[in-house]
Amino acid sequence: MTATSPPLQVAIVGVGKIARDQHVPAIAGEPAFELAATVSRSGGLDGVENHADLMSLLDARSDIAAVSLCMPPVPRFEAATRALAAGRHVMLEKPPGASVAEVGTLERLARAKGVSLFATWHSxxxxxxxxxxxxxxxxxxxxxxxxxxxxxxxxxxxxxxxxxxxxxxxxxxxxxxxxxxxxxxxxxxxxxxxxxxxxxxxxxxxxxxxxxxxxxxxxxxxxxxxxxxxxxxxxxxxxxxxxxxxxxxxxxxxxxxxxxxxxxxPGEYPGLYRRFAELIEAGQSDVDTSPFVHVxxxxxxxxxxxxxxxxx
Missing domain, CATH: 3.30.360.10 (Dihydrodipicolinate Reductase; domain 2)
Structure with a gap:
């Protein structure tokens, strides 16, 4: 992505407190991304297209290149698997999953699909x-x-x-x-x-x-x-x-x-989205599970x- 490239369309999956407080303003301040849609059973965000489930989003919006998964860790593996399988770049809120092993599975899937996976640690x-x-x-x-x-x-x-x-x-x-x-x-x-x-x-x-x-x-x-x-x-x-x-x-x-x-x-979450854009541009993933291993x-x-x- 260059300074003249159009922003990548990104969707937030799970519109809770962390998404509203941190992800939404961070995306708004990052030129590399544009918030195109949300997935939320509770209604999403005013003025932003919302889908009741992830598969509806993936089927309807092939133009959305990346998804940011902000739901609790237990259901995150299934959502990440579906998004990666559909060829979308994926950002994982911390912790990256419900188990260390499943994060390794996601990393291998991202590599096989040629997309970026970012297991984030905002701190x-x-x-x-x-x-x-x-x-x-x-x-x-x-x-x-x-x-x-x-x-x-x-x-x-x-x-x-x-x-x-x-x-x-x-x-x-x-x-x-x-x-x-x-x-x-x-x-x-x-x-x-x-x-x-x-x-x-x-x-x-x-x-x-x-x-x-x-x-x-x-x-x-x-x-x-x-x-x-x-x-x-x-x-x-x-x-x-x-x-x-x-x-x-x-x-x-x-x-x-x-x-x-x-x-x-730049701030914690602006820093995350800047890094996510860099990973996508470079065709790389960033999946460090060391904090999760300690837990x-x-x-x-x-x-x-x-x-x-x-x-x-």
């Missing part, structure tokens, strides 16, 4: 993340401490699916921290211990304490909690051999040895603790 596009990655690239890291605490009632009101199997619970926001972690560290880490707190009336955890290590012995400790009241916390603190780095407000602010740095960027490992290794029931 990696926060303004401080790329500078943090560059700063840490040649440093010896001793430890990392993550505190990701928010009020689920405020940020996810009435979203019952997050408490059901496949909904991830506190890992829905926690995976954002893991996407930043895996995006800024110069090498991999693996989970060694997890304690998961499940409300007695829910099927997914409301809190999690995680421990990781690396081949060099670096230690990472992460605390995720959905019961936070008052100030919310989305912080990653990194100690190196000679200095310290801190990402705050979900990666939007960067501090080096306590001094805030000036960081700039899967937490459920595999995690000690399960039952805590007080959760009610909206």
């Amino acid at each position: 990696r596009y926060a303004a401080g993340v790329a500078p943090a990655r560059a700063w840490l690239s040649d440093r010896s890291i001793r430890s990392v401490r993550i505190a990701w605490k928010e009020d689920v009632r405020h940020w996810h009101p009435g979203q019952a699916w997050i408490w059901e199997p496949g909904g991830l619970g506190v890992f829905d926001p926690g995976i954002n921290a893991l996407s930043i972690l895996t995006g800024i560290l110069p090498g991999p880490v693996h989970l060694t211990k997890a304690v998961l707190s499940f409300p007695e009336n829910r099927d997914t955890p409301i809190a999690a304490d995680l421990s990781f290590t690396s081949a060099s012995g670096m230690v990472v400790e992460a605390e995720f909690d959905w019961r936070q009241e008052g100030p919310q916390s989305w912080t990653i603190d990194v100690e190196t051999a000679d200095s310290a780095l801190s990402l705050r407000e979900g990666g939007a602010r960067l501090f080096l040895d306590g001094e805030e740095q000036k960081v700039e960027g 899967a490992d937490a459920f595999m290794l995690g000690e399960r603790r039952i805590v007080a029931p959760f009610h909206e």
Whole structure:
């Protein structure tokens, strides 16, 4: 796509809060795309063509080159499979699916069909993340401490699916921290211990304490909690051999040895759509499952603790 190319027609599938708050304005600000249609049983968006299901859209609009899947993770595999099979480029909201294996299946299908698949991690596009990655690239890291605490009632009101199997619970926001972690560290880490707190009336955890290590012995400790009241916390603190780095407000602010740095960027979701356009232009896919693997490992290794029931 060049500056004079017409924008690609894109459709949003699943018009919920994240689509309205983030995807719609991001598409509006990205010259490479034009929002041509939606798929929503609840009516879609004013002034935008809407279809009741994905197959109706695919049958009716062969001109739509790309679809952005914003529904919950459990039904996403079927929708992505149909869109890829129809030769459409696909963007996946995070997490990219309900299981790690199904994401691999989608990647292979995209390759076979010659289309782009983008498994997105929006927090990696926060303004401080790329500078943090560059700063840490040649440093010896001793430890990392993550505190990701928010009020689920405020940020996810009435979203019952997050408490059901496949909904991830506190890992829905926690995976954002893991996407930043895996995006800024110069090498991999693996989970060694997890304690998961499940409300007695829910099927997914409301809190999690995680421990990781690396081949060099670096230690990472992460605390995720959905019961936070008052100030919310989305912080990653990194100690190196000679200095310290801190990402705050979900990666939007960067501090080096306590001094805030000036960081700039297009914004998380505008960054995603810019990257999606680049992938389509290059005929490539971007499917990094490393944050998702850490979540899967937490459920595999995690000690399960039952805590007080959760009610909206």
